[in-house]
Amino acid sequence: MATAIDRVGRLPQREETRRKILASAAQVFSEKGFYRSVVDDIVKASGTSKGAVYFYFDSKEQIFMSLVEEYAATVAQELQIAVQRSRGLVAQVEATVATLVRNFQAHRELAKIVLVDWPAAGADFQGKRIALKAMLVEVLRGYLDRAVQDGKIPAQDTEMAAYVWIGAVGEIVARWLSTGKPNPLEEVLAPLTRLLLSSVGLAASPAAAR
Amino acid sequence: MATAIDRVGRLPQREETRRKILASAAQVFSEKGFYRSVVDDIVKASGTSKGAVYFYFDSKEQIFMSLVEEYAATVAQELQIAVQRSRGLVAQVEATVATLVRNFQAHRELAKIVLVDWPAAGADFQGKRIALKAMLVEVLRGYLDRAVQDGKIPAQDTEMAAYVWIGAVGEIVARWLSTGKPNPLEEVLAPLTRLLLSSVGLAASPAAAR
DNA sequence: GGGGGAAGACTGACCAGTCAGTCTCAAGGG
Protein backbone atom coordinates (compact mmCIF):
# COMPACT_ATOMS: atom_id res chain seq x y z
CA MET A 1 0.00 0.00 0.00
CA ALA A 2 1.02 3.53 -0.80
CA THR A 3 4.61 2.84 -1.71
CA ALA A 4 4.60 6.12 -3.55
CA ILE A 5 5.45 8.21 -0.52
CA ASP A 6 8.48 6.14 0.30
CA ARG A 7 11.08 8.62 -0.77
CA VAL A 8 11.63 10.09 2.60
CA GLY A 9 8.07 9.93 3.79
CA ARG A 10 6.04 7.93 6.27
CA LEU A 11 6.39 4.27 5.56
CA PRO A 12 10.03 3.67 6.48
CA GLN A 13 9.46 5.41 9.78
CA ARG A 14 6.42 3.28 10.45
CA GLU A 15 8.25 0.06 9.81
CA GLU A 16 11.18 1.14 11.88
CA THR A 17 9.11 1.73 14.99
CA ARG A 18 7.15 -1.45 14.59
CA ARG A 19 10.36 -3.38 14.14
CA LYS A 20 11.90 -1.84 17.23
CA ILE A 21 8.87 -2.81 19.28
CA LEU A 22 8.93 -6.38 18.04
CA ALA A 23 12.65 -6.73 18.65
CA SER A 24 12.32 -5.46 22.19
CA ALA A 25 9.33 -7.68 22.78
CA ALA A 26 11.36 -10.71 21.75
CA GLN A 27 14.01 -9.74 24.22
CA VAL A 28 11.64 -9.08 27.07
CA PHE A 29 9.44 -12.12 26.51
CA SER A 30 12.40 -14.45 26.24
CA GLU A 31 13.79 -13.11 29.46
CA LYS A 32 10.71 -13.12 31.63
CA GLY A 33 8.15 -15.18 29.78
CA PHE A 34 4.85 -13.83 28.55
CA TYR A 35 2.95 -13.34 31.76
CA ARG A 36 5.74 -11.84 33.81
CA SER A 37 6.56 -9.41 31.06
CA VAL A 38 4.86 -6.09 31.37
CA VAL A 39 3.99 -3.96 28.38
CA ASP A 40 5.89 -1.11 29.98
CA ASP A 41 9.03 -3.28 29.85
CA ILE A 42 8.66 -3.45 26.10
CA VAL A 43 7.97 0.25 25.95
CA LYS A 44 11.11 1.02 27.90
CA ALA A 45 13.29 -1.44 26.00
CA SER A 46 12.12 -0.17 22.66
CA GLY A 47 12.59 3.48 23.52
CA THR A 48 9.12 4.23 22.24
CA SER A 49 5.93 4.80 24.18
CA LYS A 50 2.88 2.95 25.27
CA GLY A 51 0.87 4.82 22.74
CA ALA A 52 3.16 3.69 19.95
CA VAL A 53 2.89 0.09 21.06
CA TYR A 54 -0.88 0.23 21.03
CA PHE A 55 -0.80 2.12 17.79
CA TYR A 56 0.79 -0.88 16.09
CA PHE A 57 -0.68 -3.73 18.09
CA ASP A 58 -4.08 -4.42 19.54
CA SER A 59 -2.90 -6.16 22.65
CA LYS A 60 0.01 -7.68 24.47
CA GLU A 61 -1.15 -11.04 23.24
CA GLN A 62 -1.09 -9.87 19.67
CA ILE A 63 2.48 -8.69 19.99
CA PHE A 64 3.42 -12.17 21.07
CA MET A 65 1.50 -13.76 18.26
CA SER A 66 3.03 -11.52 15.62
CA LEU A 67 6.45 -12.37 16.91
CA VAL A 68 5.84 -16.07 16.74
CA GLU A 69 4.09 -15.94 13.41
CA GLU A 70 6.77 -13.96 11.68
CA TYR A 71 9.48 -16.18 13.08
CA ALA A 72 7.64 -19.38 12.23
CA ALA A 73 7.15 -18.19 8.69
CA THR A 74 10.86 -17.65 8.13
CA VAL A 75 11.78 -20.98 9.68
CA ALA A 76 9.18 -22.79 7.62
CA GLN A 77 10.46 -21.20 4.47
CA GLU A 78 14.08 -22.01 5.19
CA LEU A 79 13.12 -25.55 6.01
CA GLN A 80 11.14 -26.03 2.85
CA ILE A 81 14.00 -24.78 0.73
CA ALA A 82 16.57 -26.90 2.54
CA VAL A 83 14.53 -30.05 2.19
CA GLN A 84 13.64 -29.50 -1.45
CA ARG A 85 17.28 -29.00 -2.24
CA SER A 86 18.20 -32.38 -0.74
CA ARG A 87 17.83 -35.78 -2.35
CA GLY A 88 17.33 -38.89 -0.28
CA LEU A 89 16.34 -39.44 3.30
CA VAL A 90 19.76 -39.00 4.82
CA ALA A 91 20.39 -35.70 3.15
CA GLN A 92 16.92 -34.48 4.01
CA VAL A 93 17.24 -35.33 7.66
CA GLU A 94 20.62 -33.72 7.77
CA ALA A 95 19.23 -30.61 6.16
CA THR A 96 16.27 -30.47 8.52
CA VAL A 97 18.24 -30.91 11.68
CA ALA A 98 20.92 -28.52 10.57
CA THR A 99 18.43 -25.87 9.52
CA LEU A 100 16.50 -26.06 12.75
CA VAL A 101 19.50 -26.20 15.03
CA ARG A 102 21.34 -23.42 13.26
CA ASN A 103 18.27 -21.27 13.19
CA PHE A 104 17.54 -21.69 16.86
CA GLN A 105 21.14 -20.99 17.61
CA ALA A 106 21.06 -17.81 15.59
CA HIS A 107 17.82 -16.62 17.16
CA ARG A 108 18.19 -17.65 20.74
CA GLU A 109 15.54 -15.29 22.03
CA LEU A 110 12.91 -16.41 19.60
CA ALA A 111 13.87 -20.02 20.12
CA LYS A 112 13.35 -19.64 23.82
CA ILE A 113 9.98 -18.09 23.30
CA VAL A 114 8.85 -20.83 20.96
CA LEU A 115 10.39 -23.81 22.72
CA VAL A 116 10.35 -22.90 26.36
CA ASP A 117 8.29 -19.86 27.24
CA TRP A 118 5.24 -20.33 25.12
CA PRO A 119 2.22 -19.65 27.32
CA ALA A 120 0.12 -22.76 27.55
CA ALA A 121 -3.19 -21.22 28.48
CA GLY A 122 -5.53 -19.54 26.10
CA ALA A 123 -7.17 -21.09 23.10
CA ASP A 124 -5.31 -18.78 20.70
CA PHE A 125 -1.93 -19.69 22.03
CA GLN A 126 -2.76 -23.35 22.11
CA GLY A 127 -4.27 -23.41 18.67
CA LYS A 128 -1.35 -21.66 17.05
CA ARG A 129 1.06 -23.97 18.78
CA ILE A 130 -0.69 -27.06 17.52
CA ALA A 131 -0.91 -25.64 14.03
CA LEU A 132 2.75 -24.80 13.87
CA LYS A 133 3.74 -28.22 15.02
CA ALA A 134 1.41 -29.84 12.54
CA MET A 135 3.05 -27.90 9.75
CA LEU A 136 6.45 -29.13 10.78
CA VAL A 137 5.15 -32.66 11.12
CA GLU A 138 3.85 -32.53 7.57
CA VAL A 139 7.28 -31.77 6.19
CA LEU A 140 8.96 -34.58 8.10
CA ARG A 141 6.19 -37.01 7.47
CA GLY A 142 6.32 -36.27 3.79
CA TYR A 143 9.85 -37.42 3.31
CA LEU A 144 9.49 -40.30 5.73
CA ASP A 145 6.58 -41.60 3.71
CA ARG A 146 8.58 -41.28 0.55
CA ALA A 147 11.42 -43.23 2.13
CA VAL A 148 8.98 -45.95 3.09
CA GLN A 149 7.61 -46.10 -0.44
CA ASP A 150 11.09 -46.33 -1.85
CA GLY A 151 11.78 -49.21 0.47
CA LYS A 152 14.58 -47.33 2.18
CA ILE A 153 13.06 -47.89 5.61
CA PRO A 154 10.46 -50.33 6.89
CA ALA A 155 6.78 -49.41 6.98
CA GLN A 156 5.82 -47.75 10.25
CA ASP A 157 3.79 -45.01 11.88
CA THR A 158 5.50 -42.09 10.20
CA GLU A 159 3.33 -39.49 11.88
CA MET A 160 4.37 -40.70 15.29
CA ALA A 161 7.97 -40.78 14.15
CA ALA A 162 7.68 -37.19 13.02
CA TYR A 163 6.36 -36.12 16.43
CA VAL A 164 9.12 -38.05 18.12
CA TRP A 165 11.69 -36.25 16.04
CA ILE A 166 10.25 -32.86 16.81
CA GLY A 167 10.15 -33.67 20.47
CA ALA A 168 13.72 -34.86 20.33
CA VAL A 169 15.10 -31.81 18.58
CA GLY A 170 13.03 -29.51 20.76
CA GLU A 171 14.30 -31.12 23.92
CA ILE A 172 17.92 -30.92 22.85
CA VAL A 173 17.61 -27.27 21.95
CA ALA A 174 15.64 -26.55 25.12
CA ARG A 175 18.40 -28.11 27.19
CA TRP A 176 20.92 -25.93 25.44
CA LEU A 177 18.78 -22.86 26.04
CA SER A 178 18.46 -23.46 29.74
CA THR A 179 21.80 -25.06 30.62
CA GLY A 180 24.07 -23.90 27.84
CA LYS A 181 25.12 -27.43 27.04
CA PRO A 182 26.50 -28.49 24.71
CA ASN A 183 28.60 -25.54 23.67
CA PRO A 184 28.47 -24.96 20.79
CA LEU A 185 25.09 -26.44 20.13
CA GLU A 186 26.23 -27.58 16.71
CA GLU A 187 28.08 -30.45 18.33
CA VAL A 188 24.79 -32.28 18.43
CA LEU A 189 24.25 -32.15 14.70
CA ALA A 190 26.03 -35.37 13.76
CA PRO A 191 24.99 -37.61 16.66
CA LEU A 192 21.44 -36.29 16.64
CA THR A 193 21.05 -36.90 12.93
CA ARG A 194 22.44 -40.41 13.35
CA LEU A 195 20.03 -41.09 16.20
CA LEU A 196 16.99 -39.90 14.30
CA LEU A 197 17.89 -41.85 11.19
CA SER A 198 18.54 -45.01 13.06
CA SER A 199 15.28 -44.61 14.99
CA VAL A 200 13.29 -45.14 11.81
CA GLY A 201 15.42 -48.07 10.80
CA LEU A 202 18.13 -46.57 8.66
CA ALA A 203 21.38 -48.03 9.91
CA ALA A 204 24.14 -45.49 9.90
CA SER A 205 26.58 -46.53 7.23
CA PRO A 206 29.71 -44.43 7.90
CA ALA A 207 29.88 -42.95 4.42
CA ALA A 208 26.25 -42.87 3.52
CA ALA A 209 25.63 -39.17 3.26
CA ARG A 210 25.81 -36.81 0.31
CA MET B 1 5.35 -36.65 60.94
CA ALA B 2 3.25 -36.55 64.09
CA THR B 3 1.34 -39.73 63.43
CA ALA B 4 0.55 -39.92 67.12
CA ILE B 5 -2.61 -37.87 67.00
CA ASP B 6 -4.06 -39.80 64.12
CA ARG B 7 -6.73 -41.75 65.97
CA VAL B 8 -9.62 -39.51 65.19
CA GLY B 9 -8.03 -36.17 65.95
CA ARG B 10 -6.80 -33.27 63.87
CA LEU B 11 -4.50 -34.77 61.35
CA PRO B 12 -7.03 -36.60 59.21
CA GLN B 13 -9.11 -33.44 59.01
CA ARG B 14 -6.03 -31.39 58.24
CA GLU B 15 -4.89 -33.76 55.57
CA GLU B 16 -8.32 -33.92 54.06
CA THR B 17 -8.55 -30.17 53.51
CA ARG B 18 -5.05 -29.92 52.21
CA ARG B 19 -5.70 -32.79 49.84
CA LYS B 20 -8.89 -31.21 48.56
CA ILE B 21 -7.07 -27.98 47.87
CA LEU B 22 -4.31 -29.72 45.99
CA ALA B 23 -6.73 -31.79 43.95
CA SER B 24 -8.70 -28.71 42.95
CA ALA B 25 -5.53 -26.85 42.20
CA ALA B 26 -4.47 -29.61 39.82
CA GLN B 27 -7.77 -29.32 38.06
CA VAL B 28 -7.71 -25.55 37.81
CA PHE B 29 -4.07 -25.25 36.82
CA SER B 30 -4.38 -27.90 34.14
CA GLU B 31 -7.38 -26.14 32.71
CA LYS B 32 -6.14 -22.57 32.67
CA GLY B 33 -2.43 -22.73 33.24
CA PHE B 34 -0.70 -21.16 36.20
CA TYR B 35 -1.01 -17.49 35.42
CA ARG B 36 -4.59 -17.47 34.26
CA SER B 37 -5.67 -19.47 37.25
CA VAL B 38 -6.88 -17.39 40.11
CA VAL B 39 -6.59 -18.47 43.71
CA ASP B 40 -10.30 -17.91 44.10
CA ASP B 41 -10.87 -20.52 41.40
CA ILE B 42 -9.10 -23.03 43.57
CA VAL B 43 -11.04 -21.87 46.60
CA LYS B 44 -14.32 -22.31 44.81
CA ALA B 45 -13.43 -25.66 43.26
CA SER B 46 -12.22 -27.04 46.55
CA GLY B 47 -15.25 -25.89 48.50
CA THR B 48 -12.98 -24.38 51.13
CA SER B 49 -12.00 -20.78 51.69
CA LYS B 50 -9.18 -18.43 51.01
CA GLY B 51 -8.27 -18.61 54.65
CA ALA B 52 -7.89 -22.36 54.43
CA VAL B 53 -5.78 -22.15 51.31
CA TYR B 54 -3.41 -19.67 52.90
CA PHE B 55 -3.39 -21.65 56.07
CA TYR B 56 -1.86 -24.63 54.25
CA PHE B 57 0.19 -22.85 51.63
CA ASP B 58 2.31 -19.74 51.63
CA SER B 59 1.52 -18.64 48.13
CA LYS B 60 -0.07 -19.58 44.86
CA GLU B 61 3.36 -20.47 43.61
CA GLN B 62 3.91 -22.84 46.47
CA ILE B 63 0.67 -24.65 45.75
CA PHE B 64 1.91 -25.24 42.26
CA MET B 65 5.29 -26.41 43.46
CA SER B 66 3.82 -28.82 45.97
CA LEU B 67 1.66 -30.29 43.28
CA VAL B 68 4.55 -30.84 40.94
CA GLU B 69 6.89 -32.10 43.62
CA GLU B 70 4.50 -34.63 45.03
CA TYR B 71 3.62 -35.89 41.59
CA ALA B 72 7.21 -36.06 40.46
CA ALA B 73 8.13 -38.02 43.55
CA THR B 74 5.55 -40.69 42.89
CA VAL B 75 6.49 -40.97 39.24
CA ALA B 76 10.16 -41.21 40.09
CA GLN B 77 9.49 -43.93 42.59
CA GLU B 78 7.33 -45.96 40.24
CA LEU B 79 9.93 -45.60 37.57
CA GLN B 80 12.77 -46.70 39.79
CA ILE B 81 10.87 -49.78 40.84
CA ALA B 82 9.84 -50.66 37.32
CA VAL B 83 13.36 -50.35 35.99
CA GLN B 84 14.98 -52.25 38.84
CA ARG B 85 12.55 -55.06 38.30
CA SER B 86 13.56 -55.42 34.66
CA ARG B 87 16.63 -57.14 33.26
CA GLY B 88 18.16 -56.08 30.02
CA LEU B 89 17.81 -52.99 27.90
CA VAL B 90 14.69 -54.03 26.06
CA ALA B 91 12.76 -54.83 29.18
CA GLN B 92 13.95 -51.65 30.86
CA VAL B 93 12.91 -49.45 28.01
CA GLU B 94 9.59 -51.19 27.84
CA ALA B 95 9.11 -50.68 31.55
CA THR B 96 10.09 -47.03 31.38
CA VAL B 97 7.85 -46.13 28.49
CA ALA B 98 4.96 -48.11 29.87
CA THR B 99 5.30 -46.61 33.32
CA LEU B 100 5.48 -43.06 32.02
CA VAL B 101 2.72 -43.41 29.48
CA ARG B 102 0.37 -45.22 31.83
CA ASN B 103 1.05 -42.75 34.57
CA PHE B 104 0.41 -39.72 32.41
CA GLN B 105 -2.72 -41.36 31.13
CA ALA B 106 -3.96 -41.99 34.63
CA HIS B 107 -3.19 -38.46 35.80
CA ARG B 108 -4.12 -36.39 32.84
CA GLU B 109 -4.37 -33.16 34.77
CA LEU B 110 -0.99 -33.49 36.38
CA ALA B 111 0.53 -34.61 33.11
CA LYS B 112 -0.77 -31.49 31.44
CA ILE B 113 0.63 -29.32 34.14
CA VAL B 114 4.04 -30.92 33.97
CA LEU B 115 4.31 -31.37 30.22
CA VAL B 116 2.41 -28.47 28.77
CA ASP B 117 1.55 -25.75 31.23
CA TRP B 118 4.63 -25.56 33.34
CA PRO B 119 5.31 -21.86 33.46
CA ALA B 120 8.63 -21.19 31.91
CA ALA B 121 9.53 -17.92 33.44
CA GLY B 122 10.71 -17.48 36.97
CA ALA B 123 13.92 -18.92 38.28
CA ASP B 124 12.14 -21.08 40.85
CA PHE B 125 9.98 -22.84 38.34
CA GLN B 126 12.77 -23.20 35.86
CA GLY B 127 15.25 -24.60 38.31
CA LYS B 128 12.90 -27.28 39.54
CA ARG B 129 12.04 -28.21 36.02
CA ILE B 130 15.64 -28.71 35.03
CA ALA B 131 16.31 -30.71 38.16
CA LEU B 132 13.40 -33.05 37.56
CA LYS B 133 14.45 -33.67 34.02
CA ALA B 134 18.00 -34.33 35.09
CA MET B 135 16.75 -36.95 37.52
CA LEU B 136 14.86 -38.71 34.76
CA VAL B 137 17.86 -38.47 32.49
CA GLU B 138 20.01 -40.15 35.10
CA VAL B 139 17.77 -43.19 35.19
CA LEU B 140 17.74 -43.58 31.43
CA ARG B 141 21.38 -42.83 31.06
CA GLY B 142 22.22 -45.39 33.69
CA TYR B 143 20.80 -48.29 31.81
CA LEU B 144 21.96 -47.02 28.46
CA ASP B 145 25.50 -46.90 29.79
CA ARG B 146 25.18 -50.42 31.09
CA ALA B 147 23.95 -51.58 27.70
CA VAL B 148 26.97 -49.96 26.09
CA GLN B 149 29.31 -51.64 28.55
CA ASP B 150 27.68 -54.98 27.89
CA GLY B 151 28.21 -54.45 24.20
CA LYS B 152 24.50 -54.57 23.53
CA ILE B 153 24.57 -51.25 21.71
CA PRO B 154 27.39 -49.23 20.17
CA ALA B 155 29.18 -46.55 22.17
CA GLN B 156 27.50 -43.17 21.85
CA ASP B 157 26.47 -40.02 23.65
CA THR B 158 24.09 -41.65 26.09
CA GLU B 159 23.19 -38.39 27.80
CA MET B 160 22.00 -36.90 24.58
CA ALA B 161 20.11 -40.08 23.81
CA ALA B 162 18.40 -39.83 27.19
CA TYR B 163 17.28 -36.28 26.47
CA VAL B 164 16.07 -37.30 23.06
CA TRP B 165 14.00 -40.04 24.60
CA ILE B 166 12.46 -37.74 27.14
CA GLY B 167 11.67 -35.21 24.48
CA ALA B 168 10.13 -37.93 22.36
CA VAL B 169 7.91 -39.35 25.05
CA GLY B 170 6.95 -35.87 26.23
CA GLU B 171 5.97 -34.80 22.76
CA ILE B 172 3.85 -37.87 22.15
CA VAL B 173 2.03 -37.44 25.42
CA ALA B 174 1.66 -33.70 24.85
CA ARG B 175 0.09 -34.37 21.49
CA TRP B 176 -2.34 -36.75 23.12
CA LEU B 177 -3.14 -34.19 25.78
CA SER B 178 -3.94 -31.45 23.31
CA THR B 179 -5.43 -33.35 20.41
CA GLY B 180 -6.65 -36.56 22.00
CA LYS B 181 -4.75 -38.67 19.51
CA PRO B 182 -4.10 -41.53 19.59
CA ASN B 183 -7.00 -42.92 21.51
CA PRO B 184 -6.22 -44.77 23.66
CA LEU B 185 -2.77 -43.41 24.26
CA GLU B 186 -1.50 -46.88 24.97
CA GLU B 187 -1.48 -47.61 21.27
CA VAL B 188 1.84 -45.84 21.13
CA LEU B 189 3.53 -48.16 23.59
CA ALA B 190 4.79 -50.75 21.14
CA PRO B 191 5.83 -48.53 18.24
CA LEU B 192 7.34 -45.93 20.53
CA THR B 193 9.38 -48.50 22.38
CA ARG B 194 10.59 -49.93 19.10
CA LEU B 195 11.54 -46.49 17.86
CA LEU B 196 13.50 -45.61 20.96
CA LEU B 197 15.34 -48.90 21.02
CA SER B 198 16.27 -48.72 17.41
CA SER B 199 17.42 -45.13 17.81
CA VAL B 200 20.29 -46.27 20.02
CA GLY B 201 21.14 -49.09 17.68
CA LEU B 202 19.22 -52.02 18.98
CA ALA B 203 17.54 -53.57 15.98
CA ALA B 204 14.08 -54.76 16.83
CA SER B 205 14.21 -58.51 16.79
CA PRO B 206 10.56 -59.55 16.91
CA ALA B 207 10.91 -61.87 19.88
CA ALA B 208 13.69 -60.20 21.79
CA ALA B 209 11.95 -59.27 24.99
CA ARG B 210 11.45 -61.24 28.20
C1' DG C 1 -13.06 -20.81 77.80
C1' DG C 2 -9.22 -21.64 74.90
C1' DG C 3 -7.12 -22.71 70.74
C1' DG C 4 -6.66 -24.51 66.18
C1' DG C 5 -8.88 -24.32 61.92
C1' DA C 6 -11.73 -22.08 58.55
C1' DA C 7 -14.52 -18.29 56.50
C1' DG C 8 -14.76 -14.39 53.41
C1' DA C 9 -14.66 -9.29 53.24
C1' DC C 10 -11.16 -6.27 52.38
C1' DT C 11 -6.79 -3.86 50.88
C1' DG C 12 -3.41 -2.20 48.01
C1' DA C 13 -0.28 -3.03 44.33
C1' DC C 14 -0.12 -3.75 39.79
C1' DC C 15 -0.89 -3.36 34.93
C1' DA C 16 -3.45 -3.65 30.31
C1' DG C 17 -5.40 -0.58 27.78
C1' DT C 18 -7.29 4.47 26.85
C1' DC C 19 -7.38 9.12 25.56
C1' DA C 20 -6.61 13.89 25.13
C1' DG C 21 -3.29 16.10 23.42
C1' DT C 22 1.53 17.21 20.96
C1' DC C 23 4.69 17.03 17.23
C1' DT C 24 6.04 16.68 12.36
C1' DC C 25 5.48 17.22 7.88
C1' DA C 26 3.13 17.71 3.40
C1' DA C 27 -0.07 20.02 0.64
C1' DG C 28 -2.88 23.89 -0.68
C1' DG C 29 -3.76 28.80 -0.82
C1' DG C 30 -2.78 33.41 -0.76
Added chain:
DNA sequence: CCCTTGAGACTGACTGGTCAGTCTTCCCCC
Protein backbone atom coordinates in the same frame (compact mmCIF):
# COMPACT_ATOMS: atom_id res chain seq x y z
C1' DC D 1 7.56 32.19 -0.09
C1' DC D 2 5.10 31.99 4.25
C1' DC D 3 1.05 30.65 6.59
C1' DT D 4 -2.70 27.54 7.55
C1' DT D 5 -4.69 23.21 7.83
C1' DG D 6 -5.06 18.53 8.56
C1' DA D 7 -3.62 13.98 8.99
C1' DG D 8 -0.73 10.56 10.65
C1' DA D 9 2.60 9.20 14.17
C1' DC D 10 3.52 9.29 18.70
C1' DT D 11 3.40 10.61 23.90
C1' DG D 12 2.53 9.51 28.73
C1' DA D 13 -0.64 10.43 32.57
C1' DC D 14 -4.52 8.20 33.92
C1' DT D 15 -8.32 4.72 34.76
C1' DG D 16 -10.65 0.76 36.01
C1' DG D 17 -10.46 -3.80 36.88
C1' DT D 18 -8.15 -7.65 38.83
C1' DC D 19 -6.15 -10.55 42.17
C1' DA D 20 -2.57 -12.19 45.70
C1' DG D 21 -2.40 -12.03 50.14
C1' DT D 22 -4.17 -10.21 54.98
C1' DC D 23 -7.14 -9.63 58.82
C1' DT D 24 -10.97 -9.98 61.65
C1' DT D 25 -14.39 -12.92 63.03
C1' DC D 26 -16.51 -17.10 63.92
C1' DC D 27 -17.05 -21.99 64.91
C1' DC D 28 -16.29 -26.27 66.95
C1' DC D 29 -13.88 -29.51 69.65
C1' DC D 30 -11.51 -30.23 73.73
